[in-house]
Amino acid sequence: MAFNRINLRSQAESVEERRHAAQQKRKRLQTEEARYTLILHSARKKLGISIHEYCLADSVHKLSSTHSPVPGWCFASKEQLGQSLGFSRQSIHAMIKRLRDVDLIELQPETGYLRSTQKWRDTVEVTKAMVFGD
Numbered sequence: 001m002a003f004n005r006i007n008l009r010s011q012a013e014s015v016e017e018r019r020h021a022a023q024q025k026r027k028r029l030q031t032e033e034a035r036y037t038l039i040l041h042s043a044r045k046k047l048g049i050s051i052h053e054y055c056l057a058d059s060v061h062k063l064s065s066t067h068s069p070v071p072g073w074c075f076a077s078k079e080q081l082g083q084s085l086g087f088s089r090q091s092i093h094a095m096i097k098r099l100r101d102v103d104l105i106e107l108q109p110e111t112g113y114l115r116s117t118q119k120w121r122d123t124v125e126v127t128k129a130m131v132f133g134d
Contacts, residue, residue, distance in 0.1 A: 037054070037055045037058045037059065038058075038128075039051060039054055039055070039058075040124060040127045040128060040131060042127055042131075043123050043124045043127035043128075046123055046127075047102070047104060047119075047120075047123055048102065049098075049099070049102065049104070052085075052087065052091075052095060053095050053098060053099055053104075055085055056081065056085060056087075056092065056095045056096070056099065057099050057104050057105055057116060057120055058124075059074075059076075059081060059084065059085060060074045060081075060099075060105050060114045060115065060116055061115075061116035061120060061121070061124070063075075063076055064113075064114065064115040064116060070113060072115055073108060073111070073113035073114065073115050074113060074114045074115060075111070075113050078092045078093060078096070079092075096114070103117055103119050104116065104117055104119060104120045105117060105120065
């Protein structure tokens with residue numbers, strides 16, 4: 001039985017290149033998916049939230065899709081969410097607290113990741129289906 005020699009340096013470089021490519025893909029996917037927010041005002045009013053809170057909840061919902069590098073969870077930092085939506089970090093934290101209080105997003109304590117709740121999905125997705133006939 002013959003063994004092939006393994007070039008460890010080449011293997012390490014290959015692993016590092018794949019890791020870097022995966023990081024870049026994660027960043028690209030994370031920022032590409034929250035490019036717009038369609039505000040369904042009837043759903044927003046039913047949920048009793050502001051336009052700003054709706055935008056944040058919708059971004060969290062989109063960024064926690066199955067296409068997320070952390071499927072089911074939005075791993076964007078509060079700073080990143082604030083920058084993409086044009087809100088301060090303090091405003092993002094206040095809105096997250098409010099959205100958690102009304103059960104529209106939930107927080108994973110260990111990581112700080114966010115995701116939309118069933119209440120958000122039921123209200124917004126049902127309204128979207130009624131409006132657009134999806």
